[in-house]
Amino acid sequence: MTEAAASPRSGSGALTKEAIGTAARRLFARQGYAATSVRAIAAEAGADPALVIRHFGSKERLFLETVAIEGRFDHVTKGPLESLGPRLVESLLTEAPEITFSTWRAMLRATDSDLVRSRLIAAMEEMFIEPLAPRLQGPHPELRARLVAAAISGLLDAVAILADRLILEASVEQLVDLYGRSIQALVDG
Amino acid sequence: MTEAAASPRSGSGALTKEAIGTAARRLFARQGYAATSVRAIAAEAGADPALVIRHFGSKERLFLETVAIEGRFDHVTKGPLESLGPRLVESLLTEAPEITFSTWRAMLRATDSDLVRSRLIAAMEEMFIEPLAPRLQGPHPELRARLVAAAISGLLDAVAILADRLILEASVEQLVDLYGRSIQALVDG
DNA sequence: GTCTATACGTCGATAGAC
DNA sequence: GTCTATCGACGTATAGAC
Numbered sequence: 146m147t148e149a150a151a152s153p154r155s156g157s158g159a160l161t162k163e164a165i166g167t168a169a170r171r172l173f174a175r176q177g178y179a180a181t182s183v184r185a186i187a188a189e190a191g192a193d194p195a196l197v198i199r200h201f202g203s204k205e206r207l208f209l210e211t212v213a214i215e216g217r218f219d220h221v222t223k224g225p226l227e228s229l230g231p232r233l234v235e236s237l238l239t240e241a242p243e244i245t246f247s248t249w250r251a252m253l254r255a256t257d258s259d260l261v262r263s264r265l266i267a268a269m270e271e272m273f274i275e276p277l278a279p280r281l282q283g284p285h286p287e288l289r290a291r292l293v294a295a296a297i298s299g300l301l302d303a304v305a306i307l308a309d310r311l312i313l314e315a316s317v318e319q320l321v322d323l324y325g326r327s328i329q330a331l332v333d334g
Numbered sequence: 335m336t337e338a339a340a341s342p343r344s345g346s347g348a349l350t351k352e353a354i355g356t357a358a359r360r361l362f363a364r365q366g367y368a369a370t371s372v373r374a375i376a377a378e379a380g381a382d383p384a385l386v387i388r389h390f391g392s393k394e395r396l397f398l399e400t401v402a403i404e405g406r407f408d409h410v411t412k413g414p415l416e417s418l419g420p421r422l423v424e425s426l427l428t429e430a431p432e433i434t435f436s437t438w439r440a441m442l443r444a445t446d447s448d449l450v451r452s453r454l455i456a457a458m459e460e461m462f463i464e465p466l467a468p469r470l471q472g473p474h475p476e477l478r479a480r481l482v483a484a485a486i487s488g489l490l491d492a493v494a495i496l497a498d499r500l501i502l503e504a505s506v507e508q509l510v511d512l513y514g515r516s517i518q519a520l521v522d523g
Numbered sequence: 524g525t526c527t528a529t530a531c532g533t534c535g536a537t538a539g540a541c
Numbered sequence: 542g543t544c545t546a547t548c549g550a551c552g553t554a555t556a557g558a559c
Binding site for chain 2: 534536
């Protein structure tokens with residue numbers, strides 16, 4: 146009866162690991178990697194700090210298992226090339242944008258870690274470059290695909306890291322039109 | 335004669351502060367904020383760890399005083415609008431790019447800190463948005479200026495954070511042509 | 524197999540003696 | 542101005558109780 150937390154807690158076993166994962170996901174998304182301590186995650190999950198390490202090995206691996214990028218842009222990258230730029234921007238801004246933004250924010254800030262950086266690079270390649278590069282016409286298709294990914298990174302920086310008010314408050318239509326057409330120039334080559 | 339470091343060290347006073355600043359600049363650029371300890375900076379400068387805090391107040395303030403963005407793009411943003419995109423990209427990739435990249439890397443990863451984030455936002459506004467927004471023709475000039483800054487961020491992410499090999503090994507001419515024209519689409523509106 | 528208790532080494536930062 | 546001693550918090554590890 147002297148417990149301080151609000152989550153499941155002891156008794157079951159594997160439920161604790163899940164509670165730790167949920168707490169970690171929330172805290173990492175809200176405060177980032179460095180500002181989130183293992184002890185804070187444990188407290189939020191109602192578990193002992195040692196259990197966090199016991200279950201996940203390290204704070205770094207907990208982060209990787211918990212803040213995975215799951216963005217699915219297949220339906221965009223497989224669609225018609227002539228409208229790919231605008232559709233990419235629209236998808237980014239309308240399909241669960243809060244999750245996309247907080248994940249980008251957390252991962253990018255944690256790229257001090259080689260493991261996190263590798264994971265982010267792999268995610269970008271899987272989501273954008275691999276599906277896109279083989280489809281692009283004209284010279285340097287892979288380079289152009291990578292520049293499309295760069296442009297996406299920039300938009301994510303603006304909204305998720307720098308929190309650019311004017312961009313955040315602009316209508317999706319405006320951003321799709323302006324930034325989407327800019328990306329389309331890379332797609333068209 | 336039992337000293338372990340290679341820099342000035344005690345005797346003078348104000349020279350020590352400068353030695354600490356130099357060491358901090360180098361270590362922050364090489365390893366980033368989180369991975370660089372106050373003790374490591376002190377060791378590199380041949381000074382006592384307590385002096386680092388004594389002279390700069392905190393690790394955070396030392397970072398801000400030492401890893402300032404000094405990028406000067408006035409000569410680009412004041413030049414002819416019809417070639418601004420390509421000239422921005424060329425300037426970014428040819429004028430002391432290592433310093434630009436390492437500074438971007440260090441600051442972006444440290445945006446957990448409100449102070450660092452504010453400083454980065456201010457630098458982006460001062461370098462790109464303020465000189466650009468009043469000059470752009472057509473609708474939503476400030477929004478478009480901010481999207482230009484976003485595109486720049488994306489290119490910096492690709493080379494400085496994700497270390498995209500294909501982009502890093504591409505010729506400046508190719509990148510100026512491809513990404514510069516993409517940015518130019520934002521400038522032209 | 525979970526979990527608790529405890530500990531180790533390092534961190535940023537401070538207080539106070541030289 | 543500089544250094545010594547120390548603080549509380551951190552990530553991590555382990556020994557041993559349930």
